[in-house]
Amino acid sequence: MPELPEVEIVKQSLQKSINLRKIVKVVVNNRNLRFKIEKDFEKNIKNKVIKNVSRKAKYLIIELENDKYFIIHFGMSGTLHLIKKNKNQKRTNLSFYHSNILGKKHNHVLLFFDKFKIIFNDPRRFGFFKFFKNRSTLQKYLSKNGEEPLSPLFNLSYLKKNILSRKKNIKNILLDQKIVSGIGNIYASEILFYSRVHPMKLGNEISIIELKKILKYSKFVLRKAIKNGGSSIRDFKNTDGNEGYYQQKFKVYNKENETCPNMLCISKITKRVISNRSTFFCENCQK
DNA sequence: CCGTTAACCTGAGAGC
DNA sequence: TGCTCTCAGGTTAACG
Numbered sequence: 120m121p122e123l124p125e126v127e128i129v130k131q132s133l134q135k136s137i138n139l140r141k142i143v144k145v146v147v148n149n150r151n152l153r154f155k156i157e158k159d160f161e162k163n164i165k166n167k168v169i170k171n172v173s174r175k176a177k178y179l180i181i182e183l184e185n186d187k188y189f190i191i192h193f194g195m196s197g198t199l200h201l202i203k204k205n206k207n208q209k210r211t212n213l214s215f216y217h218s219n220i221l222g223k224k225h226n227h228v229l230l231f232f233d234k235f236k237i238i239f240n241d242p243r244r245f246g247f248f249k250f251f252k253n254r255s256t257l258q259k260y261l262s263k264n265g266e267e268p269l270s271p272l273f274n275l276s277y278l279k280k281n282i283l284s285r286k287k288n289i290k291n292i293l294l295d296q297k298i299v300s301g302i303g304n305i306y307a308s309e310i311l312f313y314s315r316v317h318p319m320k321l322g323n324e325i326s327i328i329e330l331k332k333i334l335k336y337s338k339f340v341l342r343k344a345i346k347n348g349g350s351s352i353r354d355f356k357n358t359d360g361n362e363g364y365y366q367q368k369f370k371v372y373n374k375e376n377e378t379c380p381n382m383l384c385i386s387k388i389t390k391r392v393i394s395n396r397s398t399f400f401c402e403n404c405q406k
Numbered sequence: 407c408c409g410t411t412a413a414c415c416t417g418a419g420a421g422c
Numbered sequence: 423t424g425c426t427c428t429c430a431g432g433t434t435a436a437c438g
Contacts, residue, residue, distance in 0.1 A: 195415090287410085
């Protein structure tokens with residue numbers, strides 16, 4: 120569900136709340152997420168102090184003391200909830216990734232801290248947790264992915280090397296985490312609209328000028344989404360319980376048959392399924 | 407190695 | 423109301 124900007128917002132929330140706090144108890148209700156949660160996961164992270172929370176692409180990275188780590192991936196429907204300890208066990212406004220109907224049956228992982236707990240809820244179970252015994256195994260795992268757009272290494276020469284010889288369409292290239300990591304289905308459509316590139320255009324048909332636009336707008340769209348607190352098309356909320364509002368700034372995503380936002384264009388936005396994913400674009404502006 | 411498709415899951419909403 | 427169908431912010435094994 121969340122793409123890079125939404126995970127970044129969750130990361131910022133977590134940094135405020137769990138940095139330097141100790142995990143005092145771990146409960147796993149359902150180990151069968153996208154990958155099975157290892158048997159000794161609880162033992163591995165229990166009684167460890169959280170040294171830092173970071174993010175790489177769509178992965179949330181929790182660093183523990185003594186060079187131990189675990190990562191969280193949210194899949195399509197994963198959410199994290201911070202719940203303050205009180206008599207009524209009522210949810211506070213500190214839920215940062217919050218679904219309005221929080222079915223208890225999908226609360227798969229619970230991390231207890233001194234004064235609050237964090238719940239991982241994921242109805243579809245495409246998300247996962249994974250533990251790493253040191254930094255190098257973590258880095259090895261994460262290095263299977265390509266550069267993320269906000270990295271300085273995501274530059275023109277990287278894109279030339281990884282896009283211009285490809286025979287697959289640019290929409291699928293942007294979604295391929297091994298080539299570019301962090302962009303998902305919403306931001307892929309948005310980036311291509313800004314770049315004025317047709318989603319079905321093949322990598323080997325992309326010009327250098329277009330590549331420069333894709334480079335520029337990948338960074339632009341993701342940064343702007345982060346500034347706006349992410350996109351809340353369903354249930355995303357930030358630390359204060361407020362929704363992100365980048366969805367209000369979508370140019371094409373979910374806007375089939377609406378007039379193209381380009382003032383000089385009178386075309387309607389097209390919706391087209393590409394590799395099983397809905398894709399939105401303007402046939403007139405994106406060639 | 408490359409590109410495409412089906413599959414993994416549950417729930418919400420539309421249409422009847 | 424209730425049934426059936428489609429769709430959803432992701433990833434990857436299997437196939438040609």
